Amino acid sequence: MATKHEQILKYIDDLPVGDKISVRQIAKALGVSEGTAYRAIKDAENKGYVSTIERVGTIRIERKKKENIEKLTFAEVVNIVDGQVLGGKDGLHKTLNKFVIGAMKIDAMMKYTGAGNLLIVGNRVNAQELALKAGAAVLITGGFDTEEHVKKLADELELPIILSSYDSFTVATMINRAIYDQLIKKEILLVEDILTPISETAFLSLDDSVSKWHELNKSTNHSRFPVVDSAFKVQGMVTSKDIIGVELHVSIEKVMTKNPMAVGGKTSVASSAHMMVWEGIELIPVVDESQVLQGIISRQDVLKALQMIQRQPQVGETIDDVITSQLVSAGIRVKGEDIYRCEVTPQMTNYLGTISYGVFTALVTDAANRTMRAFKRGDLVIENITIYFIKPVQMDSMIEIHPRVLEIGRKFGKIDIEVYNEGRLVGKAMMMCQLFDRT
Numbered sequence: 001m002a003t004k005h006e007q008i009l010k011y012i013d014d015l016p017v018g019d020k021i022s023v024r025q026i027a028k029a030l031g032v033s034e035g036t037a038y039r040a041i042k043d044a045e046n047k048g049y050v051s052t053i054e055r056v057g058t059i060r061i062e063r064k065k066k067e068n069i070e071k072l073t074f075a076e077v078v079n080i081v082d083g084q085v086l087g088g089k090d091g092l093h094k095t096l097n098k099f100v101i102g103a104m105k106i107d108a109m110m111k112y113t114g115a116g117n118l119l120i121v122g123n124r125v126n127a128q129e130l131a132l133k134a135g136a137a138v139l140i141t142g143g144f145d146t147e148e149h150v151k152k153l154a155d156e157l158e159l160p161i162i163l164s165s166y167d168s169f170t171v172a173t174m175i176n177r178a179i180y181d182q183l184i185k186k187e188i189l190l191v192e193d194i195l196t197p198i199s200e201t202a203f204l205s206l207d208d209s210v211s212k213w214h215e216l217n218k219s220t221n222h223s224r225f226p227v228v229d230s231a232f233k234v235q236g237m238v239t240s241k242d243i244i245g246v247e248l249h250v251s252i253e254k255v256m257t258k259n260p261m262a263v264g265g266k267t268s269v270a271s272s273a274h275m276m277v278w279e280g281i282e283l284i285p286v287v288d289e290s291q292v293l294q295g296i297i298s299r300q301d302v303l304k305a306l307q308m309i310q311r312q313p314q315v316g317e318t319i320d321d322v323i324t325s326q327l328v329s330a331g332i333r334v335k336g337e338d339i340y341r342c343e344v345t346p347q348m349t350n351y352l353g354t355i356s357y358g359v360f361t362a363l364v365t366d367a368a369n370r371t372m373r374a375f376k377r378g379d380l381v382i383e384n385i386t387i388y389f390i391k392p393v394q395m396d397s398m399i400e401i402h403p404r405v406l407e408i409g410r411k412f413g414k415i416d417i418e419v420y421n422e423g424r425l426v427g428k429a430m431m432m433c434q435l436f437d438r439t
Contacts, residue, residue: 004032005199008040013049015060021050022058038232039199042294046197072096072178074137074160077118080178081139081164081171086146087154088161091137099175100136101168102127110134118175120168125150132159141168191272192265194305195286195295203228203293204252206235211248213238226285226293227256233291234262237283262287265294273302277381277434323348323359324366330400338374340367340401344393354392355399361387364401364417364429371403372413372433380413384432391426393419399426411435 008030012021026037041058044050051061075092078085085092100112102121109127113119115135121127123144131138132153140146143165154161164171202216203226217223223240236256246255262285263272276284276299286294326348330339348359365385372380393399400420407414412434419427 004030004036005040005043008032008037009044009047012040012044012060017060019060020057021060039201043197043199072175074118074162076178077139077175078160078162080174081162081166083139083162083164086140086161086163087151088132088137088157088159090155091158091160094137094159096137096175099139099172101172102131103168106130120171122168128161129153132157132161135159138162139164139171141166141171189269189305190265191263191267191269191286191297192294194269194301195265195297196301197295198293201226201293201296204238204256205229206251206253208252209248210243210246210250210252210255213243213252214248224283226260226296227252228293232293234260234285234287234293236260237285260285262291263297264288269302269305272297274381276302278383320362323362327363327366327401337371337402337404340370340403342399342401344395344397344399346395349395352392353395355397357387357389360389360393360419360427361385361429363399364403364419364427365431367401367403368415368417368429368431368433371405372408372415372435375405375408375413380433380435382431382433383412386430388428389426390428391421391424393421393426397421408435 008026011026011030015021021041023034023037023041026032026041027034030037041050045052045058049061050058052058072080073093073095077083077096078092095116096118097116099118099120100109102109102119102124106124106127109119109121110130113131113134113136117131117134117136118139119127119131119136120139120141121131122140122142123146125147128138128140128146128150132150135157137160138146138154139162141164143163145163146161151161166174202220202222204212204216206227206229208227213225216225217240225238226234227236227238229235236253236258237260238252238256242255242257261275261279261281263275265286265288272284275281281299283296283298285296288294326345327340327342330341332339342363344355348355350356364387365382369380398421402418402420404416404418405413406416412432415431415433417429417431418425419429
């Protein structure tokens with residue numbers, strides 16, 4: 001037999017597209033509590049067939065297919081190239097799966113052009129027309145217009161014709177960069193990827209008593225719960241410390257910690273980890289822009305997610321990846337600690353041709369992290385780092401990084417880093433970090 005939650009989801013799914021939905025309406029129609037109705041509506045919103053629109057309300061919408069994040073829609077291409085749509089606006093939602101630069105004879109060009117493609121071409125009207133008939137959209141470079149019959153064909157086929165003032169090479173580079181950025185974004189784990197949704201979250205209301213905390217504690221074996229008001233906005237947090245010695249009839253509102261820390265779904269898991277370690281928090285509510293509860297994340301969820309990321313092969317390299325990939329062990333140990341070497345490439349320099357401050361910071365931080373992990377298996381969060389530049393380091397120089405652990409305890413570490421170029425001390429850094437074991 002389906003649960004109440006599943007029954008509500010089916011009820012919402014069966015509603016006609018465009019129907020308005022409310023917590024009170026669902027609760028009344030199906031004879032459930034408003035809390036149960038609210039959880040189901042939020043779950044439906046996460047699944048993509050309900051949307052909350054400001055000043056309109058919650059609406060049943062067409063279920064959206066989840067697009068591959070590595071691909072771009074033609075509408076996104078318009079924004080990337082500062083383009084103008086000449087025709088085929090109804091096809092802007094379609095996805096680009098490959099782009100072709102039309103720098104060849106038409107017969108050869110058509111061999112590479114097919115449905116879902118984007119042909120990047122100048123003022124070659126024949127090529128534009130043939131590409132549309134082959135199912136491809138067209139991006140006209142150089143600021144050239146096209147003929148009216150081509151625009152009409154684009155409207156009929158619902159395939160966009162986009163005009164850009166940039167040249168073909170620049171446009172292709174811009175689109176390629178955007179696709180590459182999408183690959184990097186795909187690897188960044190967000191809170192919304194790991195949260196426990198509200199449909200599975202235990203929480204308390206302002207008018208609940210301490211006895212309700214004991215009930216939830218017994219049924220869930222958890223001791224920390226967010227507290228919400230009648231609009232499901234987070235107002236506080238209650239932990240076992242808050243209710244010690246408090247009588248059962250006392251209101252939760254009187255014992256809760258008000259204005260607790262919260263994160264949004266688009267917050268990175270790394271940022272949340274830093275916040276939780278820095279503040280000593282075990283559980284954080286996840287809220288939307290209106291502070292309405294969306295779910296929770298625990299410290300254990302965050303640590304597991306970060307460990308999983310470290311084991312994943314990377315697809316798109318960030319600037320930090322490019323920099324730290326140059327850092328290699330010198331095969332030398334001084335007082336039991338590894339020495340690292342790195343060549344200063346042109347990418348690592350500033351406009352003066354010397355190593356930039358950001359690159360220097362990334363290198364000493366990575367070397368310190370490697371050294372600290374050799375002493376203590378686990379994860380760390382940088383608490384404070386102080387950088388001293390002493391002498392400029394020129395392009396194509398080889399630098400040596402000497403990390404030295406000054407102090408290490410169960411929960412913190414202190415490390416000193418010295419950087420040398422041709423035997424001269426060129427920079428120093430001091431780093432403090434918090435350490436925590438992997439669970």
